[in-house]
Amino acid sequence: MAALRMTGSWLQGSRWAETLVQADIASPGTANSFLKAAHVTRTRRGHQITAATLNILQHKAYGKYTEDAQSDGHEPLEFGVWCQQRAECCPQFQYWATTLNLELxxxxxxxxxxxxNFSLYMDALAELYLLTPLEQLADKITDAPHVTSIILDGPAVVEMLKPGGSRTFQEYSTAVFIPYIESQLEYRSRLDLVWDCYLKSGSLKATVRCNRGKGIQRSVTVSGPLPSNWQNFLSNSDNKEKLFSFLSEQVIQLVVKESKQLVVTDKKQVLTVPPRKDTANLAPFNHEEADTNMMVHAADALECGHRRILIRTVDTDVVILAVALANERSEVLDELWLTFGTGKNRCYIAAHQIAKALGPEKLRALPVFHAITGCDTVSAFAGHSKKAAWATWNAFPEVTTAFLSLASTPSELPDGVLSTLERFIVLLYDRTSTCCDVNMLRKKLFSRKSRSLEHLPPTRAALEQHIKRAAYQAGHIWGQATIAFVSLPSPCDWGWIKSGDELEPLWTTLSEVSKSCHELISCGCRKHCGGKCRCKKAALKCTELCACEGGY
Structure with missing residues (x-):
């Protein structure tokens, strides 16, 4: 539903709903409801018709271009090249081509x-998330690069490797998981397998994990039967912790050649084959997520002489961290690659190329940009993609200074940062706006553009807490991504609040609407409020939220 609402927001003002009405596909009321995704099935059908129509029109236009080119004696361009060329010279084509790509x-x-289908799921998220603007800065290749060290995101590997016909956990390990590990180590001299670490209390991801479901807690033993519902089993954090520990024990028993090395995390310890005397760079560690812990292992691999490294992941956060590491360790690093997808959909992204293309300022500001616009622990702005946020950053480069201030692990929000970021958010929601106050923009969008509440920007009070959470994640946690045991301030000072043993986002310091506002009604009267005025019918006075701005 969120994706459909985002598309509806993108199509606002394009006369898409009116076109559906003219084509007798939907009534005016139904067509307008598609913009808000009020009914998921109907909305999806509307978008399916739209995508099919746009695809047909696009190929018809290309067919006409091909005929004209051949009649003039010219060699026609390939379809992809033609689309790119048309998008560059025609904003209308670019808009609808982007719409089609978003729909698909x-x-x-x-x-x-x-x-x-987990591999298809990863590809879809990559299309919808931050990878698109970043991939444009580096060559995307399908052939595996030559590296000496590979780092595996353990949870992502388990999600990817389905049990198949395995009946017990031992069979899954022997027939599925271990062969994959051996195949990854075959052409590299070092393999690091890194798992998430599940905190019993004080986890920033507790809310996210709770939303994924709890599942039934199961025992994980050598002869224990595999659960019939693998995804449901993995939705329970205790189950995953037991499974990861079990698989670590299995991997560490592998017999490897003298020239090879295995490095495996197991809860808060690190195991190596052959045994290493000094693992001070790796353990003890207190990273909750494999995302940051993989950077610890990448830094250690560099210190051990590995100059070409590959990271296997599905998380965009890792791309951001890898690009930062490539810049930070550029003197000892030749190549740092990330790989996504499986089979024919697998691709490799060069983090070192992205680091060079971004430039020093934007590079240091990138983690804060990513956190503010949405990451694992910080919410995103509904209906506004990373791509739109990236375009807003390019249109408002002044915000870079604010990003850099938050990247320097501040002890509190620096002066002036909130107002600059407030202007950035205003432009994200309305590129033509001249105001600098999100509260004022909320009022304008709600009263004049009939935006639904979920598609309004946050209040200034909510935005301040959002920025604090982003600064904590990007400046404090990611800023120490290569250090095994990090020292962090209390998250309660940075937009979080304790709820029992768990941490929850402090969404705002304002009182809840349900407690402070008994009626939330506004009218759409343009001039004088007559008998049809919604406020009058409810025996309420018009307010500034009304189209009449409180007049009668």
Whole structure:
């Protein structure tokens, strides 16, 4: 539903709803409801018709271009090149081509969920998330680069490797997991297998994990039967912790050649084959997520002489961290690659190329940009993609200074940062706006553009807490991504609040609407409020939220 609402927000003002009405596809009320995704099935059908129509029109236009080119004696361009050329010279073509790509990405995402296809799911998220603007800065290749060290995101590997016909945990390990590890080590001299670490209290990801479901807690033993529902089993954090520990024990028993090395995390300890005398760079560690812990292992691999490293992941956060590491260790690093997808959909992204293309300022500001616009622990702005945020950053480069201030692990929010970021968020929601106050923009968008509440920017109070959480994640946690045991301030000073043993986001310091506002009604009267005025019918006075701005 969120993806459909985002598309609806993108299509606002394009006369898409009116076109559906003119084509007798939907009534005016139904067509307008598609913009808000009020009914998921109907909205999806509307977008399916739109995607099919845009695809037909695009190929018809290309067919006409091909005929004209051949009749003039010219060699026609390939379809992809032609589309890119048309997008560069025609904003209208670019808008609808982007719409088509967005529609297709959403359908791919829905299909991946229906088919429980994890590789397709990863590809869909990559299309919808930050990878698109970053991939444009580096060559994307499909052939595996030559590296000496590979670092595996353990949870991502388990999600990717389905049990198949395995009946017990031992069979899964022997027939599925271990062969994969051996194949990855075959052409490299070092393999690091890194797992998430599950905290019993004080986890920043507790809310996210709770939303994924709890599942039934199971025992994980050598002869224990595999659960019939693998995804449900993995939705329980205790189950995953037991499974990861079990698989670590299995991997560490592998007999490897003298020239090879295995490095495996097991809860908060690190195991190596052959045994290493000094693992001070790796353990003890207190990283909760494999994302940051993989950077610890990458830094250690560099110190051990590995200049070409590959990281296997599915998380965009890792791309951001890898690009930062490539810049930080450029003197001892030749190549740092990331690989996504499986089979024919697998691709490799050069983090070192992205680091060079970004430039020093934007490079240091990138983690803060990523956190503010949405990451694992910080919410995103509904209906506004990373791509849109990236374009806003390019249009408002002044925000870079604010990003850099938060990247320097501040003890509190620096002066002036909030107002600069507030202007950035205003432009993200309305590129033509001249105001600098999100509260004022909320009022304008709600009263004049009939935006639904979920598509309004946050209040200034909510935005301040959001920025604090982003600064904590990007400046404090990611800023120490290569240090095994990090020292962090209390998250309660940075937009979080204790709820029992768990941490929850402090969404705002304002009182809840339900407690402070008994009626939230506004009218759409343009001039004088008559008998049809919604406020009058409810025996309420018009307010500034009304189209009449409180007049009668």
């Amino acid at each position: 990405s959403i359908f791919m995402f829905v299909r991946s969920l229906r088919e429980s």
